[in-house]
Amino acid sequence: MSTRSSWTSIRDEIKRRVQAREVLPGDKLPNDQELAQEFGCARTTVQRAMQELAATGTVVRRRKGGTTVAAHPVTRTTFDIPITRLEVEALGQDYGYFLVSQGIEQISRSAAASFGLQDQPEMLHVRALHLAGNRPYIYEDRWISQETVPEILDVDLTRESANEWLILNRPYSDCEVRFLAKKATPQEAELLETEAGEALFVMERTTWSDSAPITRVRAIAAPGYQLTARAK
Amino acid sequence: MSTRSSWTSIRDEIKRRVQAREVLPGDKLPNDQELAQEFGCARTTVQRAMQELAATGTVVRRRKGGTTVAAHPVTRTTFDIPITRLEVEALGQDYGYFLVSQGIEQISRSAAASFGLQDQPEMLHVRALHLAGNRPYIYEDRWISQETVPEILDVDLTRESANEWLILNRPYSDCEVRFLAKKATPQEAELLETEAGEALFVMERTTWSDSAPITRVRAIAAPGYQLTARAK
DNA sequence: GAGATTTTTAAGCATGGACATAATAATTTG
DNA sequence: CAAATTATTATGTCCATGCTTAAAAATCTC
Known part of the structure; x- marks a missing residue:
């Protein structure tokens, strides 16, 4: 030929x-x-x-x-979600990290739902802010299973972000991602330096290691954040 | 094993x-x-x-x-965005469609930016509402290139959604997708039966057929909408 | 020493044959 | 006739081998 x-x-x-x-x-x-x-x-x-x-x-x-x-043509789109620090650095901006709070608590009903759990066990609750060039970039509200990842309790989360520590030390086998929009609560607005009621873009990720829950994070982006991809 | x-x-x-x-x-x-x-x-x-x-x-x-x-580890996620009707039907709800307005207009600056055009040619501007079980589901604001897709002018968009007609009759070769959050304008709020200022999830898609622009659609979802995917 | 040329390396692709696996169709059996 | 068994079919995977190609490295040339 x-x-x-x-x-x-x-x-x-x-x-x-x-x-x-x-x-x-x-x-x-x-x-x-x-x-x-x-x-x-x-x-x-x-x-x-x-x-x-x-x-x-x-x-x-x-x-x-x-x-x-295929019976139903779909638009199949692929997004790359990097570690927040790398995302900021890729923008050419200085990265900053700031721990807002941490403590052991009974997980929220919505977190339990994300994990597919009936009950609401106690987990490590971590809130932290990621900064890009001294401006708030992403606020994360995270639950970490102390049962699956007991070592996390020894990590100094004021210095190291849970985001990065987990990816480095607790690779996941499964990950569920959810995108949604929500209004800023007064607390979120203050941290993200915007108005309460502002529309915020939220990326929710839940990860497992062989069906054992690792973490559920709500990454709430500062106003203006967009996620882009080219579908092929 | x-x-x-x-x-x-x-x-x-x-x-x-x-x-x-x-x-x-x-x-x-x-x-x-x-x-x-x-x-x-x-x-x-x-x-x-x-x-x-x-x-x-x-x-x-x-x-x-x-x-x-690779220099930057990422979570790569794949989303399938189906035709809206099929998405609603997959939820087990009745699908409804309603044309809000249509007309030939000079495209908005943001639409021109999506297409990567310097100028702002005239295109068909279509606004429509997709319903799930008689409740508003997605409001779409769409520009269609009358140059690339002249047949669209003969389609009765009061009966058939542009979403479906285009996917079935004008396959694209390239597609850019953008996700973001925005506050509901009064008009959007009314159509989606919610309050102005509510946080809405927006999926913006721009498609081309071999670098000729086909359509740019802003799909604005009713409150509560979530996009989910499992990453591997 | 700068620039052009050749060599070498490691990925990229194609082939044909073999066997595995899942789902359907055909057949046997109680 | 229905249930269980067997055959068939199309995809899934693997392998050994051989050639192609891009790019780095080494060499040569002016």
């Missing part, structure tokens, strides 16, 4: 057919073998292309069932 | 080392050949694992340069 077919070009061609509606949602595509013949390549190459398309939600693959065009 | 395939377990093991800081950002990893030896598998298998890690930003690969741990 003309050019050596690469798995990426097969991927792009199938994607084009889907986007150009040459095949419709729900339609069955030829099987890998047949596509390999059409493109004049090995089945492995088609397999690699289809694996990618399945991962991005363009097609659905089922053993024996074959490959079908 | 895990029943997972070996390339995924190699991927997970390398990821673990990165997250557990056994290798630090910027560190060079052994080359594929050496890793294959360590894991007792073929280089192809390591290649597949590393390809994935490179795609998700954990690692950076350069020919000849080898593989290095």
Whole structure:
């Protein structure tokens, strides 16, 4: 054939057919073998292309069932949420960190819900502020399981942020992320140097280590914060 | 033991080392050949694992340069944004749609900025409300390029939502997504049946077809809306 | 010594064959 | 006839091998 077919070009061609509606949602595509013949390549190459398309939600693959065009086109978007310090430094600003409060308390009902727990055990409750160039950037309200992460009780959180300590010392296996908007409470407004009632962007993250709860954090961003991504 | 395939377990093991800081950002990893030896598998298998890690930003690969741990560890999260009707139906609620206004106007400066345009051409401006079980769900404020999508002018938008028509008839090649929080304006508050000043969650999407602008939509969600995803 | 050229290295890709696995279809059995 | 068993099919994964390609390193040239 003309050019050596690469798995990426097969991927792009199938994607084009889907986007150009040459095949419709729900339609069955030829099987890998047949596509390999059409493109004049090995089945492995088609397999690699289809694996990618399945991962991005363009097609659905089922053993024996074959490959079908996804029934409901979705916009699949990928966001990278970095460690707050690195995010600030990437903006070229000085990073600052400030512990607001810490203590052992019975977790809130909403935190229990995030963990999927029926009861409300005691956990370490940490509130801290991240600064970018001396301006408040993100206020975090965090619960840390003292049962899963007992070492956290020995960490001096006035110096080191729980955000960073946990990522360094307690890698998670699962993570649930939630985005929402909320009005600033008077306390949040004061810390973020804005008005009570201002609309704030909230990123809530809950992490587990093999189904054992690690932490639940509400990262409340200062006004103006935006999260951007390009979908492909 | 895990029943997972070996390339995924190699991927997970390398990821673990990165997250557990056994290798630090910027560190060079052994080359594929050496890793294959360590894991007792073929280089192809390591290649597949590393390809994935490179795609998700954990690692950076350069020919000849080898593989290095990405400078900034991130939580990479994937969201699927479906057609609004399907989202509502998936909640088990009745979907409703209501056109608020439409007309040809010069686009707003912020819309022009989203498209990356210097000037502010005229586009079709559509405002519509999506309902879930007779309650307002999402209010969308949309600009559609009459140049790229002239057929849109013939569509009866009182019956069919632009959201759906575009996704089904004008697939995009590029999409930029932005999440933010904003206070409800009086008009938005009225449509969403809430108070002016309420904190609202906004999803802004701009799409192109091969660098030709298609649409820019601000989807403003009713209070309480949350976007959830599991990161891996 | 600066600039151009060659060498070497490590990732990138393709192949064909083999076996595993899940889901469906066909067949047997009580 | 329904339930259990077996066969079939398409995807999933792995491997050994060989070639391609980008980029760094070494070498050569003026």
